Amino acid sequence: MIDIFLMILESPFLLRALVGVLMIAIVASTSGSFLVFRGLSFMTSGVAHAALGGAALGLFLQASNIAPWFDPMLGALVFSVFVALVTGYAGETGIGEKMEVAVGVSFALSMSLAVFLMYYIPPVEVPSIWGYLVGDLLLLNNLDIVMLTGTAILLLIAAILFNKEFVYVSVDMEGSTAQGLNARAYHYLMLITSALAIALATKAVGAILVYAILVAPAAASNELLGSVRGVMIAVFVIAVISQLAGIAISLSIRASPSAIAGILAALSYVIALQIKKMRDRVHVDEELEQLLRPALEEILHEPAPEHSHTHED
Amino acid sequence: MATESLISAQDLAVRYPNGEIALHHVTFEVGFPSFMAIIGPNGSGKSTLVKTALGLLKPLRGSVGLLGLDSVKNQSQIRRLVRYVPQRDRIELNVPMKVKDIVLMGRLVKKPPPRVASENDKAAAKSALRQVAMEEFWERPFPELSGGQRQRVLVARALAGEGPILMLDEPLAGTDADSQNLIVDALGVYHSENDVSIIMVTHDLNPIHTLVRDVLMLKNTVVGVGAPCDVMDPGLVRELYGPTAKIVEHSGHRYCVTRDSGVDRHD
Numbered sequence: 001m002i003d004i005f006l007m008i009l010e011s012p013f014l015l016r017a018l019v020g021v022l023m024i025a026i027v028a029s030t031s032g033s034f035l036v037f038r039g040l041s042f043m044t045s046g047v048a049h050a051a052l053g054g055a056a057l058g059l060f061l062q063a064s065n066i067a068p069w070f071d072p073m074l075g076a077l078v079f080s081v082f083v084a085l086v087t088g089y090a091g092e093t094g095i096g097e098k099m100e101v102a103v104g105v106s107f108a109l110s111m112s113l114a115v116f117l118m119y120y121i122p123p124v125e126v127p128s129i130w131g132y133l134v135g136d137l138l139l140l141n142n143l144d145i146v147m148l149t150g151t152a153i154l155l156l157i158a159a160i161l162f163n164k165e166f167v168y169v170s171v172d173m174e175g176s177t178a179q180g181l182n183a184r185a186y187h188y189l190m191l192i193t194s195a196l197a198i199a200l201a202t203k204a205v206g207a208i209l210v211y212a213i214l215v216a217p218a219a220a221s222n223e224l225l226g227s228v229r230g231v232m233i234a235v236f237v238i239a240v241i242s243q244l245a246g247i248a249i250s251l252s253i254r255a256s257p258s259a260i261a262g263i264l265a266a267l268s269y270v271i272a273l274q275i276k277k278m279r280d281r282v283h284v285d286e287e288l289e290q291l292l293r294p295a296l297e298e299i300l301h302e303p304a305p306e307h308s309h310t311h312e313d
Numbered sequence: 314m315a316t317e318s319l320i321s322a323q324d325l326a327v328r329y330p331n332g333e334i335a336l337h338h339v340t341f342e343v344g345f346p347s348f349m350a351i352i353g354p355n356g357s358g359k360s361t362l363v364k365t366a367l368g369l370l371k372p373l374r375g376s377v378g379l380l381g382l383d384s385v386k387n388q389s390q391i392r393r394l395v396r397y398v399p400q401r402d403r404i405e406l407n408v409p410m411k412v413k414d415i416v417l418m419g420r421l422v423k424k425p426p427p428r429v430a431s432e433n434d435k436a437a438a439k440s441a442l443r444q445v446a447m448e449e450f451w452e453r454p455f456p457e458l459s460g461g462q463r464q465r466v467l468v469a470r471a472l473a474g475e476g477p478i479l480m481l482d483e484p485l486a487g488t489d490a491d492s493q494n495l496i497v498d499a500l501g502v503y504h505s506e507n508d509v510s511i512i513m514v515t516h517d518l519n520p521i522h523t524l525v526r527d528v529l530m531l532k533n534t535v536v537g538v539g540a541p542c543d544v545m546d547p548g549l550v551r552e553l554y555g556p557t558a559k560i561v562e563h564s565g566h567r568y569c570v571t572r573d574s575g576v577d578r579h580d
């Protein structure tokens with residue numbers, strides 16, 4: 001135990017990975033949960049790919065000397081906020097399907113822009129664009145950690161302060177607005193902070209892990225648990241466990257920890273569905289038994305008079 | 314407007330962005346306090362009128378107001394006074410809220426952040442659930458209730474809140490006779506015991522015509538407005554529900570027969 005502890009402290013890689021695990025888990029339990037509540041799990045991949053478009057724009061502006069100060073990361077963040085704004089605008093009336101479509105369209109737009117700009121970016125720079133989609137838990141640098149921690153804490157504060165508002169906006173936008181809540185402001189706050197966190201998390205640990213960790217545990221918990229707080233806590237726990245398991249396994253076999261964590265997180269959803277199915281079946285069995293019990297008892301008690309009858313004979 | 318009006322409209326017209334004129338030439342006034350029903354067939358602009366009065370939609374022309382407050386100019390004042398339950402299909406069921414969270418929402422949404430429920434809030438929420446016979450569902454997940462039960466919880470959300478006007482959009486949609494009676498009785502009792510006006514949208518006057526004081530008949534414009542018995546005029550009913558609707562007089566009672574609501578007695 002102490003050995004492991006020392007090993008972690010001595011290895012900056014592991015230390016950064018651990019901080020990353022916790023921050024990703026915070027992002028998952030806050031924005032992941034709320035996006036799943038709103039039927040917006042697709043926004044995770046939409047934002048990540050939009051960020052790619054933004055990074056491409058940044059590289060283009062730098063390489064072509066139009067705006068050398070325009071960092072690709074800045075482009076990535078601007079584009080993810082763009083997706084959040086378009087999605088939020090489509091969803092101002094509170095209809096989930098419209099937001100889903102808006103995510104798809106802004107995603108396609110940013111991605112097309114990225115591919116378009118790639119022709120004008122020096123070929124040596126192109127791989128670094130794709131670098132925005134493939135990070136890894138064990139390859140985090142200090143800047144990643146600082147940015148990721150910053151947004152995770154921002155997101156956590158927003159979720160703690162405005163937990164009820166985010167829930168109200170998700171469940172009944174129209175009713176909340178009509179009763180005086182500034183629903184639109186909370187709606188955008190939720191989407192924009194989520195988008196920023198997704199973009200930074202993607203840069204840090206890679207798109208696949210972010211999709212898996214943001215969507216699957218929340219969807220799994222939402223199948224099984226009946227309260228917002230319960231879901232958020234369960235998501236945090238599932239996210240931490242699957243990522244730690246990912247790192248632990250990757251230390252013994254040669255594999256990407258993010259990939260293993262992603263697989264484990266996705267499995268949590270499959271398991272949750274299975275548990276739910278079993279639970280429903282038990283439920284039905286109980287109901288059936290309750291329905292049949294009177295009849296059953298009747299049958300069981302029926303022979304009694306008959307029995308005494310034969311006894312008389 | 315000499316006396317205070319609950320809801321009034323002057324030459325109101327509302328158009329949706331797609332060009333659909335949902336309401337036009339709407340002029341009427343209903344006094345305060347009242348238990349009021351807005352009736353009309355599907356697509357007649359009932360929800361549109363309610364949403365415009367709450368400032369959720371902007372008038373294309375004319376104006377609508379509650380308690381003399383204009384829906385555009387005094388929007389925030391109106392929203393403080395009204396407790397509103399939208400049509401049930403506007404409630405997202407993917408959020409794992411408990412029944413108690415939904416009912417408490419009616420109170421907490423009007424509090425400043427962090428919106429913590431006090432004992433007082435909880436007592437009001439429990440009492441509201443009792444009024445619709447749902448008190449034993451306090452801890453249950455809202456999305457797992459049946460449609461009619463959910464509707465009752467939403468009515469409880471309105472009852473638990475504060476403010477002199479209750480606006481309910483189709484609180485009887487998808488409920489069976491028992492739930493309907495429960496909801497209607499709860500609203501009737503609440504209206505008579507509290508100084509609260511109720512505006513409810515329904516396309517069926519049947520379950521509530523003995524309780525309501527005023528009826529507004531809409532079909533994209535005002536077809537009729539008045540006491541239930543006054544609007545139960547054969548001409549008006551046919552105008553509203555089509556030529557198959559009729560009013561039958563039988564042994565001193567008037568029955569309104571429509572395909573929509575079946576037979577409806579008015580005397």
Ligand SMILES: Nc1ncnc2c1ncn2[C@@H]1O[C@H](COP(=O)(O)OP(=O)(O)OP(=O)(O)O)[C@@H](O)[C@H]1O
Pocket residue numbers: 329330331333334335353354355356357358359360361362516
């Ligand atoms: N968001 C919208 N965009 C465009 N048109 C709309 C929208 N909502 C309603 N309409 C149109 O406005 C008209 C009135 O609709 P409204 O929802 O007010 O009717 P309603 O009387 O509440 O009907 P229902 O009994 O079905 O609830 C309808 O013709 C409808 O097609």
Ligand SMILES: [Mg+2]
Pocket residue numbers: 359360361400482483
């Ligand atoms: Mg309607």
